[in-house]
Amino acid sequence: MPSNPTTWHGRAPGRVNLIGEHVDYLGGVVLPAAVDRFTEVSGHVAERWSITSDVQGGLAYVRAVGEELGLEPQAVNVSSQVPPNAGISSSAALLVAVAAGLRPDMEGRQAALACQRAEQKATGVQVGVMDQFASALGRRGCALLLDCATLEYQVVPFPDEVAIAVIDSGEHRALADTPYNQRRREAEAGDARRMRHVDSEIARVHAFVAALRAREFGLMGSLLKESHASLRDDFEVSTPAIDALVECAWSADGCYGARIMGAGFGGSILALVDRSRTGAFERAVRRPVLLCATADGPYTQ
């Protein structure tokens, strides 16, 4: 080890998923966007992996991504604006920030795949690639239409007049404590109700992209509502508290639509809101609202 090791830095954003939930690990299409909340890391070579952080529990992730990338142990310092366990992928932001700091030269898709494997290894949860991909390759002003079977993607412009609101339900969970793997197995086994969600959700992704390109914000909102009903009734990943929060958002002034976001079983909801009416929306939902804008990932060209 050098006596004065070189310090490296990395930074990566959290993500939202506009639509396309619980379809990434089945090779479906998804529409996430990186958002303007970032995790920053710095570090240097050390005798063993260690982490200094204002958030708990990151060591397993940092070590796993380092091992995936074939790197020497590092002492890593983490500082994050991405709230943990709240549905905007704090873990993907941490993994991608470390990869970007240590392997900025890597091809973005390969970095996302390495981060996905690291997350699976660190947690035992068989996550798809969406979160790591969005954090690595997200683009400011855009959402990513990602085909998870081929990793081909297109950027789809996302209008400034539509605010992306993330509302934490207060029901926090670690993915490892949820039936995520069970839902994945059920869908892979072809369970009829689970597949009804998957097939209808993929159709909604395409309809949402068409509505986005046509600036039909009301239609985008209706598709979010249908997505929520499908995740609640067919995929069964919602909770009563989340359903109540989604319904409250639906009825709030300025809201086009809302749905549960991410893995589910608690976490956060996503709402799309008329940017000029976010004040009224925030008062109506009576919970802290994280208003996000789209952002660049570290591997974006």
Ligand code: GLA
């Ligand atoms: C989590 C996983 C993703 C995806 C979503 C559900 O965020 O990390 O890969 O499966 O749940 O859409």
